[in-house]
Amino acid sequence: MSQTPQLELQRFQTAGGAEVFQLPLRLFPGMGSFAPLQGYAYLALVDGDDGPYRVLIDAGSGLGDSNPDLEAGFQAVSMLIGKPIHLPDLTHILITHAHIDHFGGLTYLESRTPAKIGIHELDLRVLTNYEERLTLVARRLGEFLIEAGVPQEQRQNLIGMYQLSKRVFHSVRVDFTFEAIGMHLGPFEMLHTPGHCAGHVVIRLHDILFSGDHVLRNISPHQSPEHLTLSTGLDHYLKSLQRLRAWVDEASSPIRLTLGGHQAPIDDLIGRIDEIERLHRQRLEQTLQRLKQPCTIREVSQALFGEVHGYNVLLALEEAGAHVEYLYQRGLLSVENLQELEASDAPIAVRYRCLPCPD
Numbered sequence: 001m002s003q004t005p006q007l008e009l010q011r012f013q014t015a016g017g018a019e020v021f022q023l024p025l026r027l028f029p030g031m032g033s034f035a036p037l038q039g040y041a042y043l044a045l046v047d048g049d050d051g052p053y054r055v056l057i058d059a060g061s062g063l064g065d066s067n068p069d070l071e072a073g074f075q076a077v078s079m080l081i082g083k084p085i086h087l088p089d090l091t092h093i094l095i096t097h098a099h100i101d102h103f104g105g106l107t108y109l110e111s112r113t114p115a116k117i118g119i120h121e122l123d124l125r126v127l128t129n130y131e132e133r134l135t136l137v138a139r140r141l142g143e144f145l146i147e148a149g150v151p152q153e154q155r156q157n158l159i160g161m162y163q164l165s166k167r168v169f170h171s172v173r174v175d176f177t178f179e180a181i182g183m184h185l186g187p188f189e190m191l192h193t194p195g196h197c198a199g200h201v202v203i204r205l206h207d208i209l210f211s212g213d214h215v216l217r218n219i220s221p222h223q224s225p226e227h228l229t230l231s232t233g234l235d236h237y238l239k240s241l242q243r244l245r246a247w248v249d250e251a252s253s254p255i256r257l258t259l260g261g262h263q264a265p266i267d268d269l270i271g272r273i274d275e276i277e278r279l280h281r282q283r284l285e286q287t288l289q290r291l292k293q294p295c296t297i298r299e300v301s302q303a304l305f306g307e308v309h310g311y312n313v314l315l316a317l318e319e320a321g322a323h324v325e326y327l328y329q330r331g332l333l334s335v336e337n338l339q340e341l342e343a344s345d346a347p348i349a350v351r352y353r354c355l356p357c358p359d
């Protein structure tokens with residue numbers, strides 16, 4: 001699934017003369033290949049009508065080598081442009097979405113730069129009330145795993161892993177939110193693309209699009225059920241892909257290059273959106289096929305992704321859960337063990353089946 005990313009600094013220029021630097025970061029030490037092991041923050045240097053903008057897009061994970069890699073990226077940029085640029089020179093930090101690999105570095109950055117930190121409204125609470133969020137999601141996740149049919153021991157492992165990777169972060173201040181500033185900051189324009197994450201945005205600077213994790217080059221961005229977090233889920237995600245397509249179509253000038261939070265740049269954004277939509281249609285079809293026989297989300301996950309290990313088990317369960325939820329919401333599935341559910345006060349494994357089944 002993962003691809004070895006370019007570990008050298010990359011330099012791009014927009015049609016409007018802005019300089020963009022892709023800073024490679026090692027994000028997660030020692031996690032499975034399904035997880036985004038490596039990724040990027042971006043430094044954009046552009047003159048606005050009201051002065052220079054020196055903007056960092058995303059902040060890395062704050063785990064392992066991510067912060068040193070970020071510092072090394074600034075040094076490499078300084079060498080390349082022949083004048084020093086450091087963290088205190090930043091004017092803004094824009095976070096594409098509140099996943100740890102994109103905002104975790106803020107705890108390190110917060111005290112080292114006067115840059116104003118911005119995020120979309122729907123992800124604000126994750127950053128400012130992080131401990132609360134972690135507790136609530138762990139609880140919902142526990143229930144989801146029971147209903148998905150995951151055995152107890154594995155459930156405890158998975159929740160332990162979920163909490164472990166996230167405990168290094170603590171709440172940080174946020175200085176502004178994107179809707180409150182009209183979805184643009186100087187020459188940067190944002191589009192809200194909920195789905196992969198509730199407050200996900202893509203950010204346009206002239207003819208370059210920063211796509212965060214909404215569109216990636218080689219993998220379909222991870223989905224989890226909206227049942228776990230409002231404004232996520234496959235329905236929002238697919239609608240956001242259409243929204244992005246329309247936004248790009250309506251713009252006066254085309255997007256020449258798309259830079260994601262992971263993996264290589266994308267030249268053909270619309271072609272890549274088409275591919276991702278196709279993949280989800282196939283996955284929905286596979287899910288329906290599996291559900292000809294009543295089964296749990298765990299069994300759907302095994303049919304879709306086979307044997308996976310470590311943190312990937314959780315990611316695969318969430319992905320399967322998102323597809324089951326999408327089909328269920330459209331009246332294509334029924335709950336097979338309804339009487340058992342009615343008889344139980346505590347959550348139990350839920351078995352679904354298709355209704356009616358495809359040929």
Ligand SMILES: [Zn+2]
Pocket residue numbers: 097099196197213
């Ligand atoms: Zn993400």
Ligand SMILES: [Zn+2]
Pocket residue numbers: 036039099101102213261262
């Ligand atoms: Zn990511």
